[in-house]
Amino acid sequence: MIPRSGGSSAWPRARPIVLESAGILLAIVVFWLARIRHVLLGDGLAVIERPPGTGGIHGFEPLTSLVQEGAFRLVRATAGSRTPEWQLIWTAVALVSIAAGALFVPVAWRLAREIEATGRERVPASDPMDPAAARSRRWTELLVLSILLSQGYMELFFGYVETYAPVVLANGLVLLTGIRYARAEGSLLAAGAAIVLAVAFHFSAAALIPAWLLIALWGMVRAPDRARARRDFALTLVLAAVLAAVLAVVRPGYSMPRSLWDVSLLAATGRQENAAYLLSWEHLRDFVNEQVLTGPLGFVAFLGGTVFAVVRGTWRRLEAGFAIVAGLGCTFACLRAGDSNLGYARNWDLLAPAGVIFIGSGLMLVRPLFDQARIWRQVLVLGAALSVFHTLPWVLVNASESRGVQWFETLPLGLGRTESTIGLWYAFRGRVDLAEHWLMRSLDRNPSNTRAHYFLGEIYLATGRPERACLAFGYALKLRPEKDEYRLELARALALSGRWPEARAALQPILEREPSRAAAWAFDGILLFGSGQLEGARAAIGRALALQPGDSLYARVLSEIQSRASVDRMLRDDGADLVQR
Amino acid sequence: MRGPSTVGAVCVLCVTVSIVVAHLFSLQDRGGALWGADLWAFLPPWSSEVALAGVVLAAWPVCRWVIAEVRSPRAEP
Numbered sequence: 001m002i003p004r005s006g007g008s009s010a011w012p013r014a015r016p017i018v019l020e021s022a023g024i025l026l027a028i029v030v031f032w033l034a035r036i037r038h039v040l041l042g043d044g045l046a047v048i049e050r051p052p053g054t055g056g057i058h059g060f061e062p063l064t065s066l067v068q069e070g071a072f073r074l075v076r077a078t079a080g081s082r083t084p085e086w087q088l089i090w091t092a093v094a095l096v097s098i099a100a101g102a103l104f105v106p107v108a109w110r111l112a113r114e115i116e117a118t119g120r121e122r123v124p125a126s127d128p129m130d131p132a133a134a135r136s137r138r139w140t141e142l143l144v145l146s147i148l149l150s151q152g153y154m155e156l157f158f159g160y161v162e163t164y165a166p167v168v169l170a171n172g173l174v175l176l177t178g179i180r181y182a183r184a185e186g187s188l189l190a191a192g193a194a195i196v197l198a199v200a201f202h203f204s205a206a207a208l209i210p211a212w213l214l215i216a217l218w219g220m221v222r223a224p225d226r227a228r229a230r231r232d233f234a235l236t237l238v239l240a241a242v243l244a245a246v247l248a249v250v251r252p253g254y255s256m257p258r259s260l261w262d263v264s265l266l267a268a269t270g271r272q273e274n275a276a277y278l279l280s281w282e283h284l285r286d287f288v289n290e291q292v293l294t295g296p297l298g299f300v301a302f303l304g305g306t307v308f309a310v311v312r313g314t315w316r317r318l319e320a321g322f323a324i325v326a327g328l329g330c331t332f333a334c335l336r337a338g339d340s341n342l343g344y345a346r347n348w349d350l351l352a353p354a355g356v357i358f359i360g361s362g363l364m365l366v367r368p369l370f371d372q373a374r375i376w377r378q379v380l381v382l383g384a385a386l387s388v389f390h391t392l393p394w395v396l397v398n399a400s401e402s403r404g405v406q407w408f409e410t411l412p413l414g415l416g417r418t419e420s421t422i423g424l425w426y427a428f429r430g431r432v433d434l435a436e437h438w439l440m441r442s443l444d445r446n447p448s449n450t451r452a453h454y455f456l457g458e459i460y461l462a463t464g465r466p467e468r469a470c471l472a473f474g475y476a477l478k479l480r481p482e483k484d485e486y487r488l489e490l491a492r493a494l495a496l497s498g499r500w501p502e503a504r505a506a507l508q509p510i511l512e513r514e515p516s517r518a519a520a521w522a523f524d525g526i527l528l529f530g531s532g533q534l535e536g537a538r539a540a541i542g543r544a545l546a547l548q549p550g551d552s553l554y555a556r557v558l559s560e561i562q563s564r565a566s567v568d569r570m571l572r573d574d575g576a577d578l579v580q581r
Numbered sequence: 582m583r584g585p586s587t588v589g590a591v592c593v594l595c596v597t598v599s600i601v602v603a604h605l606f607s608l609q610d611r612g613g614a615l616w617g618a619d620l621w622a623f624l625p626p627w628s629s630e631v632a633l634a635g636v637v638l639a640a641w642p643v644c645r646w647v648i649a650e651v652r653s654p655r656a657e658p
Binding site (some may be wrong): 154187265285288289290291292293296297304308312345352366369370371372375378379381382383384386389392393394396397398403406407410412419492 | 584585586588589590591592593594596597600601602604612613614615616617618619620621628629632633635636637638639640641642646
């Protein structure tokens with residue numbers, strides 16, 4: 001049994017470790033039990049379609065995609081062979097989310113202590129040896145912690161299938177290490193490592209770079225130990241360069257600096273956004289809803305705290321300046337973010353990691369407003385109650401598949417995107433009838449919804465209606481002629497309908513444009529085989545094998561052609577695999 | 582004594598009222614206009630009532646403090 005008192009006891013030193021370990025374990029249990037039971041939000045449906053790492057590193061979230069890939073390999077190695085791949089992907093991504101959430105707990109605890117330390121400078125100093133004062137302070141820190149852990153962004157830690165959980169954790173670290181350095185308690189290198197980590201997890205964290213540069217510049221120009229700050233600055237740059245080099249080695253051809261530059265330019269100029277939407281009431285509505293959902297307190301606390309800091313002149317203090325610049329960077333990113341292809345509400349997770357910056361900065365900036373410890377505690381109790389009031393139903397709704405779908409049905413995504421996503425969800429769950437119904441509803445709303453056309457085509461193919469699939473893929477391709485996936489599926493549907501020349505004609509543009517694409521030649525081989533041109537089929541598959549020697553799929557297709565296998569079966573199995581390449 | 586603390590507490594109460602009103606309004610309107618705040622509409626009504634009671638209980642001491650501050654005479658400069 002661990003002794004609770006005693007001057008020379010190891011308990012005082014062990015206590016934080018024991019408490020943090022208990023907090024981490026408790027968090028894992030809670031996150032797992034109340035984990036999200038659907039993948040309708042964000043790119044969840046796309047994430048579970050293909051194993052992490054398929055098609056190379058994710059350009060905007062390189063480190064997260066590598067972590068998820070590692071988790072997937074681990075889960076696949078430990079799971080039985082009968083478990084479907086999508087389930088393995090779901091589990092792996094969910095475990096990364098939960099692990100990030102568990103690690104967020106101690107970070108939030110330290111952040112809560114830093115936030116509360118802001119107050120200690122204004123409140124009349126109490127005797128540090130006074131146990132009553134220490135107890136009171138601990139309760140206040142716990143209240144701050146409970147607010148940090150009850151904001152809407154926490155949903156990302158509940159087994160959420162996307163890539164944003166690690167960056168929430170890293171954003172928390174950036175804020176914590178930045179505030180500590182600004183208070184001359186930590187090192188610039190720690191803050192630098194945190195910002196490098198955050199950006200490598202997700203480029204959206206680049207919004208925090210100006211805040212880090214602020215403290216770095218201060219450190220190199222004004223800090224008492226400027227030499228150390230300059231060394232830490234250089235070490236941070238080296239760290240970033242090493243990470244970029246490692247990523248380039250792990251994924252040849254990938255350049256993190258270039259990708260970061262491209263995406264920053266895109267975000268700053270807003271070229272990909274619909275200007276009319278950004279200036280509309282819909283955008284304002286979506287922005288407010290987003291801040292309520294990922295908060296509810298973060299943005300208002302940051303806004304109020306910033307106004308207060310400006311009025312009272314406390315913004316000149318380095319930690320306040322750091323918090324304000326960090327929050328303003330996130331505000332800019334949130335205001336610039338448009339509707340995206342998913343629809344704003346479904347894409348809520350993209351902006352959610354900013355929530356931890358808003359609430360952390362906001363509480364720190366607001367803290368000096370309350371010069372009486374009692375009223376500050378009462379305000380914190382109210383803030384915690386309000387946060388739980390808001391975030392509890394958010395977690396509970398997502399912890400139930402049926403409630404999650406019901407809520408999703410009401411989202412104003414527009415352009416038939418709500419309906420097509422639900423249709424895809426039902427298709428994924430094997431409810432083909434419901435899937436078809438919702439995809440048709442999507443097309444009623446928006447006949448130009450290419451996703452609905454495409455997935456209807458998939459359903460028609462899966463249910464033995466290739467003629468209808470030809471129509472669906474044909475519409476999809478007409479709307480998005482650049483999508484090779486649509487073209488390949490159209491060719492497959494035409495072939496399954498027995499329209500071999502048309503199928504080859506549909507495939508032809510890909511072969512002409514990309515003659516080194518082995519999968520397209522293998523596909524052409526199947527089409528030639530189906531149309532009775534055995535020699536041509538062998539030659540096409542031979543070309544695919546020459547481009548990618550030893551590829552098992554192409555070798556299998558060749559042996560099937562030589563053994564005169566059923567072309568229908570080849571189109572359904574091998575053809576579907578080839579489309580994915 | 583009326584100062585920044587009072588202003589801060591009043592602001593916190595205003596935010597509380599806004600969020601609670603948004604949640605309550607969303608119980609009636611499921612049209613998606615309040616997609617960031619309409620989660621209680623998908624859960625049993627008693628659960629939101631219990632949670633709301635918790636917020637009211639937590640808000641009461643702050644309200645009481647604000648009222649006392651407003652009623653108290655201003656401190657001499």
